[in-house]
Amino acid sequence: MITKIIREEEIQKAKKYVEKGESFVIVTHVSPDGDALGSALGLYHFLTTYGKDNVSVVVPNAFPRFYRWMPGSKEIIIHEKYPDFAEQLLREADVIFCLDFNEPKRVDKLAPALMAAEGRRVLIDHHLNPADFCRVTMSYPQMSSTSEMIFRFICRMGMFDLMNKACATCIYTGMMTDTGSFTYNSNKPEIYTIISELIKKGIDKDQIYRNVNQVYSEDRLRMMGYVLYEKMKIYPEQQTALITLSLDELNHFHYVTGDTEGFVNLPLSIEGVTFSAFIREDTDYVKVSLRSVGEFPCNRFANRYFNGGGHKNASGGEFYGPLADAVAVFEQGLTEFNPNKIEDLNKEA
Numbered sequence: 456m457i458t459k460i461i462r463e464e465e466i467q468k469a470k471k472y473v474e475k476g477e478s479f480v481i482v483t484h485v486s487p488d489g490d491a492l493g494s495a496l497g498l499y500h501f502l503t504t505y506g507k508d509n510v511s512v513v514v515p516n517a518f519p520r521f522y523r524w525m526p527g528s529k530e531i532i533i534h535e536k537y538p539d540f541a542e543q544l545l546r547e548a549d550v551i552f553c554l555d556f557n558e559p560k561r562v563d564k565l566a567p568a569l570m571a572a573e574g575r576r577v578l579i580d581h582h583l584n585p586a587d588f589c590r591v592t593m594s595y596p597q598m599s600s601t602s603e604m605i606f607r608f609i610c611r612m613g614m615f616d617l618m619n620k621a622c623a624t625c626i627y628t629g630m631m632t633d634t635g636s637f638t639y640n641s642n643k644p645e646i647y648t649i650i651s652e653l654i655k656k657g658i659d660k661d662q663i664y665r666n667v668n669q670v671y672s673e674d675r676l677r678m679m680g681y682v683l684y685e686k687m688k689i690y691p692e693q694q695t696a697l698i699t700l701s702l703d704e705l706n707h708f709h710y711v712t713g714d715t716e717g718f719v720n721l722p723l724s725i726e727g728v729t730f731s732a733f734i735r736e737d738t739d740y741v742k743v744s745l746r747s748v749g750e751f752p753c754n755r756f757a758n759r760y761f762n763g764g765g766h767k768n769a770s771g772g773e774f775y776g777p778l779a780d781a782v783a784v785f786e787q788g789l790t791e792f793n794p795n796k797i798e799d800l801n802k803e804a
């Protein structure tokens with residue numbers, strides 16, 4: 456048995472929208488990751504199996520090539536490529552599911568169209584502090600992933616039988632990628648009960664792992680070697696590591712979206728490193744990714760210095776200015792917000 460975590464009232468309201476709605480749009484955050492895509496496509500397969508023939512998944516921008524194998528991924532509409540079509544779908548939708556993000560700005564340039572849409576919005580998410588922009592807000596930060604919430608949502612509507620193999624495959628992918636293949640944020644026993652049910656639906660979990668993790672290009676692996684040998688800086692006093700990559704360096708390795716995925720986690724395998732940052736120059740901004748192990752709240756760091764947020768152990772933000780200035784802000788942050796002195800932080804909280 457799986458515990459009823461999502462409040463009944465939220466389930467019933469959303470269920471009514473599912474039953475009565477004719478046109479559905481599923482939206483997820485900018486730079487969609489495995490959980491964003493897994494939850495969106497999982498829900499997409501469920502709704503189509505349920506008999507809805509007007510269901511679209513809309514994402515703000517491109518997603519990594521190692522998710523292109525996911526069932527349904529070819530149907531995804533990328534707003535950056537087809538803005539008019541994506542915005543028309545939003546305008547015409549009866550119901551809009553907002554998955555794996557907690558505030559409109561996380562869908563970037565799609566936000567105005569999302570907020571102007573008249574359809575009923577339903578949020579399903581596991582990030583802290585959800586903004587109040589949906590009719591139904593299912594926000595459960597204790598969940599491993601939004602994909603796990605989609606599983607629970609379908610079950611609680613009494614429609615587990617409508618979960619097919621494609622749906623289960625997408626849900627599993629999101630749960631796997633948001634927990635580092637079940638190496639963090641994955642101690643709750645029910646996660647494994649859910650996986651067991653997904654396997655009964657026919658998923659091949661070993662193949663899913665290989666699809667996501669073993670399809671990198673030679674360039675990406677060489678860039679990883681470069682980053683570890685030449686670019687990783689350790690701050691022993693702060694138990695911290697930093698990796699930076701400039702646009703020139705990325706171009707040298709023919710960077711495509713997704714190539715630097717996971718780089719931020721690499722330094723955490725060093726004994727004594729509890730906080731890791733990856734700062735990447737992009738064309739019009741600088742992207743900051745942060746990870747921690749244990750109690751250091753990297754979302755507070757992201758929020759204070761990079762106008763971002765996320766989870767305690769995985770967060771990110773953005774910086775507008777030169778890469779060197781972003782590094783300076785980061786280093787200043789380390790002096791005030793030292794992972795080696797968590798007691799001070801907790802006093803301040």
Ligand code: 5GP
Nearest residue numbers: 744745762763764765766769770771772773
């Ligand atoms: P990543 O480092 O993989 O891009 O992001 C890790 C997590 O940090 C995401 O799942 C998301 O919760 C959060 N995050 C990343 N970038 C941002 C950002 O710019 N703003 C906010 N609020 N959260 C972010």
Ligand code: MN
Nearest residue numbers: 490555601633
């Ligand atoms: Mn997620």
